[in-house]
Amino acid sequence: MADSAAQDATEQLLDLKLAFLAGEPPACVLALARKDLVDLQLIWNSGYLANLQVDRHQNSTYTTTILKRIISEAELSSDAVSDELYEEFSQRMLSKAKDSLLNRMDHIYKEISFLSSTHDNTSSRLISVVARLSCSSNMLEGDTGCSLWPSSLFLSEFILSYPKIFSTKCCFELGSGVGLVGICLNYVGASKVILTDGDTSTLTNMKENMKLNNLCIEQEDSKVLKESKNKVECNYLSWEEVSESDLSAYQPDIVLGADIIYDPVCVPHLVQVLSMLLRPDRRQGKTNGKSGDECETEGPVAYIATVVRNAETFNCFAKAAADAKLYAVNITSSAAPSNFLPYMLSYDRSNVQLLKITLLS
Structure with a gap:
């Protein structure tokens, strides 16, 4: 039972990762996170999503939008939002304001x-x-x-x-x-x-x-x-x-x-x-x-x-x-x-x- 639960959790996290890299709408990405019954803040703070942004293959605006949704949902549910999330969101918004190229970006990478x-014995x-x-x-x-x-x-x-x-x-x-x-x-x-x-x-x-x-x-x-x-x-x-x-x-x-x-x-x-x-x-x-x-x-x-x-x-x-x-x-x-x-x-x-x-x- 424990092995089966662990495999299910691994598969759900893989789905979350692939949805993020595919540029799925933020609501869909967060729905997959909820399906895993893992606190959204913990997922973000672990770096699981943020660290997937490599070079230009993910639009930083997209990542920032997901972070904003995580903070909003935590606030709506009366959960305490970690200072780390607020600080990262502020830094991202400042960076976006300084970078005029982001405002002209018309393509994203998926x-x-x-x-x-x-199927095999491991996954x-x-x-x-x-x-x-x-x-x-x-x-x-x-x-x-x-x-x-x-x-x-x-x-x-x-x-x-x-x-x-x-x-x-x-x-x-x-x-x-x-x-x-x-x-x-x-x-x-x-x-x-x-x-x-x-x-x-x-x-x-x-x-x-x-x-x-x-x-x-x-x-x-x-x-x-x-x-x-x-x-x-x-x-x-x-x-x-x-x-x-x-x-x-x-x-x-x-x-x-x-x-x-x-x-x-x-x-x-x-x-x-x-x-x-x-x-x-x-x-x-x-x-x-x-x-x-x-x-x-x-x-x-x-x-x-x-x-x-x-x-x-x-x-x-x-x-x-x-x-x-x-x-x-x-x-x-x-x-x-x-x-x-x-x-x-x-x-x-x-x-x-x-x-x-x-x-x-």
């Missing part, structure tokens, strides 16, 4: 850790892959491409849950954003990963994220890439302007997208791009002989994760896809991914749908 579902919480990401902290002003969305997390979990689908395959992502899906594709052994986006600032940030994760960015006539296991290419792609000849160099086995069905104006262009990438004569599809298994087709096939925020927009996509002879199947239930992110309380996977799309012959 570490998204996917926990393995495997049931093993980290399988960690993605280090520069994300926007100002998406309300239009910086949505540099934000982390639930569909991207869901699609990443799907990739990690069914690695054999993507292993040794050429994978092409539309609207890659921060590049999280690409990092997971590389981890499961995709033969090539092609990330694309139609926003230049998003593309620049995506390339920086690949460097943060020590992934090789393919350059023209690059010899380094041939010797590297990390095969990632980041390209500009405008759905409105791309032509058949522009895509002729790509022969993806699998096309992916997360939260790319969001604007009815973009729907016709998206459908056109999908139709060109999924043409059977571009990459002859073949199956492994297992009939009826929605996850065993080798391609060409597309997997699109989306949150249906507007039914009219989604129906517009469904109609345009059908008119273009794109066959879309909702496989959310039959191919539900494992929960690799149990510590991310803000991530609601229940709203995400996963579509498998093929081009009818």
